[in-house]
Amino acid sequence: MKKVMTGHKAVAEAMRQIEPDVVAVYPITPQSEIAEYYAQYVADGLVRTELVPVESEHSAMSACVGAAAAGARVITATASQGLALMVEILYIAASMRLPIVMALANRALSGPINIHCDHSDAYLARDSGAVQIFAESAQEAYDYMVMAQRIAEHKDVRLPVIVNLDGFTLTHSSQVVETLPDERVKEFVGEYEPLYPLLDVDNPSTWGPFAMPDYYFELKRAQQAGMEAVPEVFLSVQEEYSRLSGRPYKGFFEAYKLDDAERVIVVMGSTAGTAKVVVDELRARGERVGLLKVWLWRPFPRAEVAEALSGAKAVAIMDRALSFGNMGALYLDITSAFAGREGPTFVNYIYGLGGRDVPAEHIAQVFEGLEDAVTGELRYLGLRE
Amino acid sequence: MPNVKVLAQRQEQRGSRFTGGHSLCSGCAEPMIVRTVLNAIEDPVVVANATGCLEVASSRYPTSAWNVPWIHSAFENAAATIAGVEAAYRALSRKGKITKRIRFVAFAGDGGTYDIGLQALSGALERGHDFLYIVLNNEAYMNTGVQRSSATPRGANATTSPAGSVIPGKPQDRKDLTEIVVAHRVPYVAQASVSNLIDLANKVERAMKYEGPKLINVYSTCPLGWRTPWDSAVRIAKLAVDTCYWPLYEVEEGVYRVTYKPKEKLPIEEWLKPQGRFRHLFKSEKGKAIIRELQEAVDRHWEELLMKERCTQGKA
Amino acid sequence: MAVELKSWKELPIGGVIPGGATPELNKTGSWRAQRPIWDSDKCIHCLQCWLHCPDDSILIRDQKVTGVDYDHCKGCGVCAAVCPVDAIEMVPERGGAG
Numbered sequence: 054m055k056k057v058m059t060g061h062k063a064v065a066e067a068m069r070q071i072e073p074d075v076v077a078v079y080p081i082t083p084q085s086e087i088a089e090y091y092a093q094y095v096a097d098g099l100v101r102t103e104l105v106p107v108e109s110e111h112s113a114m115s116a117c118v119g120a121a122a123a124g125a126r127v128i129t130a131t132a133s134q135g136l137a138l139m140v141e142i143l144y145i146a147a148s149m150r151l152p153i154v155m156a157l158a159n160r161a162l163s164g165p166i167n168i169h170c171d172h173s174d175a176y177l178a179r180d181s182g183a184v185q186i187f188a189e190s191a192q193e194a195y196d197y198m199v200m201a202q203r204i205a206e207h208k209d210v211r212l213p214v215i216v217n218l219d220g221f222t223l224t225h226s227s228q229v230v231e232t233l234p235d236e237r238v239k240e241f242v243g244e245y246e247p248l249y250p251l252l253d254v255d256n257p258s259t260w261g262p263f264a265m266p267d268y269y270f271e272l273k274r275a276q277q278a279g280m281e282a283v284p285e286v287f288l289s290v291q292e293e294y295s296r297l298s299g300r301p302y303k304g305f306f307e308a309y310k311l312d313d314a315e316r317v318i319v320v321m322g323s324t325a326g327t328a329k330v331v332v333d334e335l336r337a338r339g340e341r342v343g344l345l346k347v348w349l350w351r352p353f354p355r356a357e358v359a360e361a362l363s364g365a366k367a368v369a370i371m372d373r374a375l376s377f378g379n380m381g382a383l384y385l386d387i388t389s390a391f392a393g394r395e396g397p398t399f400v401n402y403i404y405g406l407g408g409r410d411v412p413a414e415h416i417a418q419v420f421e422g423l424e425d426a427v428t429g430e431l432r433y434l435g436l437r438e
Numbered sequence: 439m440p441n442v443k444v445l446a447q448r449q450e451q452r453g454s455r456f457t458g459g460h461s462l463c464s465g466c467a468e469p470m471i472v473r474t475v476l477n478a479i480e481d482p483v484v485v486a487n488a489t490g491c492l493e494v495a496s497s498r499y500p501t502s503a504w505n506v507p508w509i510h511s512a513f514e515n516a517a518a519t520i521a522g523v524e525a526a527y528r529a530l531s532r533k534g535k536i537t538k539r540i541r542f543v544a545f546a547g548d549g550g551t552y553d554i555g556l557q558a559l560s561g562a563l564e565r566g567h568d569f570l571y572i573v574l575n576n577e578a579y580m581n582t583g584v585q586r587s588s589a590t591p592r593g594a595n596a597t598t599s600p601a602g603s604v605i606p607g608k609p610q611d612r613k614d615l616t617e618i619v620v621a622h623r624v625p626y627v628a629q630a631s632v633s634n635l636i637d638l639a640n641k642v643e644r645a646m647k648y649e650g651p652k653l654i655n656v657y658s659t660c661p662l663g664w665r666t667p668w669d670s671a672v673r674i675a676k677l678a679v680d681t682c683y684w685p686l687y688e689v690e691e692g693v694y695r696v697t698y699k700p701k702e703k704l705p706i707e708e709w710l711k712p713q714g715r716f717r718h719l720f721k722s723e724k725g726k727a728i729i730r731e732l733q734e735a736v737d738r739h740w741e742e743l744l745m746k747e748r749c750t751q752g753k754a
Numbered sequence: 755m756a757v758e759l760k761s762w763k764e765l766p767i768g769g770v771i772p773g774g775a776t777p778e779l780n781k782t783g784s785w786r787a788q789r790p791i792w793d794s795d796k797c798i799h800c801l802q803c804w805l806h807c808p809d810d811s812i813l814i815r816d817q818k819v820t821g822v823d824y825d826h827c828k829g830c831g832v833c834a835a836v837c838p839v840d841a842i843e844m845v846p847e848r849g850g851a852g
């Protein structure tokens with residue numbers, strides 16, 4: 054069914070249809086409306102979820118860990134400072150291989166405090182062990198919330214999955230979103246099958262033990278195996294979901310007019326929408342430009358991204374967060390995939406911090422700037438010098 | 439009321455819920471409390487444990503001392519973790535996926551409760567989850583090397599409030615966590631001690647009659663950190679109780695009851711003297727002044743407690 | 755006690771230790787400097803030693819003491835300290851658990 058709705062509502066709808074056992078959330082702009090919609094669903098008896106209106110995001114993630122280990126299907130949502138507060142426990146959730154799904158309404162981290170979009174919150178959780186997916190639109194946010202459930206819970210993965218959606222740009226703007234019928238979503242996500250649930254009191258398990266140097270390393274290596282399983286699972290869930298929804302999801306990223314492109318932009322999130330418009334305009338003028346929009350950021354599909362970019366002459370990698378003291382994280386992800394072999398020229402653009410507008414002219418400037426790019430350059434887009 | 443035979447019978451029937459083979463120090467009070475609490479509960483339980491001596495020493499991978507489902511996640515979130523487990527239980531029971539009655543227990547140290555975990559505890563108490571929270575109160579951060587906490591008594595020598603030539607140990611008074619919890623108006627709050635384990639078992643049983651949040655703050659001797667002999671756990675805690683430094687009482691639906699009134703209230707020195715952490719107090723005028731102040735505080739709080747008992751029992 | 759260390763591929767998912775307690779893997783009796791000797795003649799089976807033993811090492815059957823689990827007893831002496839009739843004596847350990 055097609056309807057006009059905000060990104061919040063799209064996420065909340067997906068959650069209503071999935072109907073997790075437990076939702077533990079704490080309000081923060083620009084996520085709060087997700088929590089509010091869901092609380093209303095609970096209040097109106099539309100879902101049988103146990104809502105835990107915690108006193109902090111730290112407790113939100115802690116309650117998610119307790120509930121997931123107990124054997125429940127669990128979803129949460131947050132942004133910015135909320136994620137920062139959760140991060141300690143997010144690492145623990147990943148180490149316990151708990152399939153907690155989280156919508157992250159991307160917002161700049163303090164300080165200074167700011168409520169608008171950038172990706173510094175997602176970057177903070179980069180090495181947490183959570184799978185991270187970026188949505189371009191409210192539609193993608195909805196679709197990936199549903200797919201995330203299956204990816205997270207796959208027996209070989211069993212990891213938290215974060216679905217990133219740009220704060221305000223996606224959360225608060227109204228877009229056309231096509232949702233699936235409730236039953237289709239329920240069938241798609243299926244019944245949750247917990248492993249070693251705490252509530253199986255006849256078979257007691259010890260969760261979250263203390264590991265010394267004799268085992269810590271092995272346990273972390275075993276955790277990496279969950280990440281290693283993601284790509285295959287991601288593709289097969291996409292395939293199944295595409296059949297169900299009729300929307301083509303294929304691959305770890307969307308390759309937009311990339312085939313013969315000489316100059317390419319790589320970007321994550323809603324900026325891809327603007328970039329597509331610019332690509333179309335430049336293409337109309339005969340310029341060979343293209344776009345690579347990353348969906349799956351963690352684990353990073355190094356080989357596939359490298360393959361897709363290998364024919365380009367120059368690539369602008371756009372990071373919506375600073376990694377102080379070094380190039381942007383996405384830049385390093387991609388350029389490291391080319392280590393020891395010939396590749397295009399790579400330039401890094403830091404853009405859109407704290408909700409700074411990213412109009413089409415700026416994207417056009419990026420393409421233009423690729424003419425004289427030198428690998429290793431760090432440029433700031435839309436900054437007053 | 440569970441007497442020692444009932445507890446022993448239960449453990450024989452269903453096996454020990456917390457076994458030997460952990461690495462808590464020889465003579466540590468924490469395992470005595472844990473086993474008593476778990477034996478005092480009839481139903482199956484799930485346990486959440488904050489980081490601290492108990493957690494570290496009972497779960498060294500790949501070993502475990504727990505014969506009940508157990509989860510440790512972090513230091514400050516035992517209450518939030520058990521809240522999540524309990525929420526899962528409610529949700530799955532509602533869907534008919536769980537049919538057994540299961541109860542929920544959190545164990546945390548004074549550091550994990552009075553300090554870093556206070557917010558999560560307050561939140562879980564306010565939301566009304568059905569759980570029993572047991573504080574293993576050994577009055578310092580023992581697991582990390584006897585640093586001060588807000589439960590550490592004034593004057594005690596702790597590694598971050600050391601007794602020096604100018605400052606004689608921790609300058610501040612301890613916080614009254616038990617009364618903070620009472621202020622949440624939960625159905626059951628109590629203080630207990632390792633010296634009175636049957637009193638503790640009875641309190642656990644009374645607490646478990648209630649659905650909702652319950653907390654028992656249990657005095658837990660740490661021979662290592664307090665610098666007392668390895669066999670002294672019961673004796674030293676008994677002195678804390680008999681000096682009225684650690685009164686045994688409960689607050690059931692707002693009504694106070696002192697569960698043990700010493701026939702003869704001992705002077706505070708009796709409890710201070712055998713402990714290495716207070717030795718310096720006896721050697722300087724400043725230290726002796728602190729002892730006097732400690733005595734005054736104990737007297738005042740004990741009188742207050744008796745008054746609360748009279749008031750809430752309608753005998754004022 | 756040689757402990758066999760496992761490869762990462764053999765570990766249950768999520769660092770979980772399934773199956774409950776593993777006292778057999780941690781024989782803390784080796785810590786002992788003093789050994790409790792229980793005198794069955796003196797014992798009145800009040801179970802105070804059992805109740806307080808931090809290492810769950812007072813063995814009981816039908817709510818009566820039957821002995822000490824020297825595999826796990828750390829020799830703290832709490833049992834001797836709480837016994838009302840001095841039925842437990844602490845003696846220097848001469849080595850060897852069991």
Ligand SMILES: Cc1ncc(C[n+]2csc(CCOP(=O)(O)OP(=O)(O)O)c2C)c(N)n1
Binds near residue numbers: 489549574582
């Ligand atoms: C966020 C965080 N801060 C600090 C620590 C270090 N730490 C672990 S246990 C502990 C003290 C525990 O003290 P308490 O709660 O009183 O338990 P005890 O060990 O005394 O039984 C500290 C400071 C930690 N694990 N996590």
Ligand code: SF4
Binds near residue numbers: 462466
């Ligand atoms: S340091 Fe203290 S509390 Fe910790 S195990 Fe040793 S005796 Fe017990």
Ligand code: SF4
Binds near residue numbers: 796798801802819842
């Ligand atoms: S405390 Fe002493 S008398 Fe009581 S059961 Fe133990 S050994 Fe026997």
Ligand code: SF4
Binds near residue numbers: 790807811826828833
């Ligand atoms: S010496 Fe300590 S550990 Fe050994 S049986 Fe007695 S109380 Fe238990």
Ligand SMILES: [Mg+2]
Binds near residue numbers: 547548549574575578
């Ligand atoms: Mg402590």
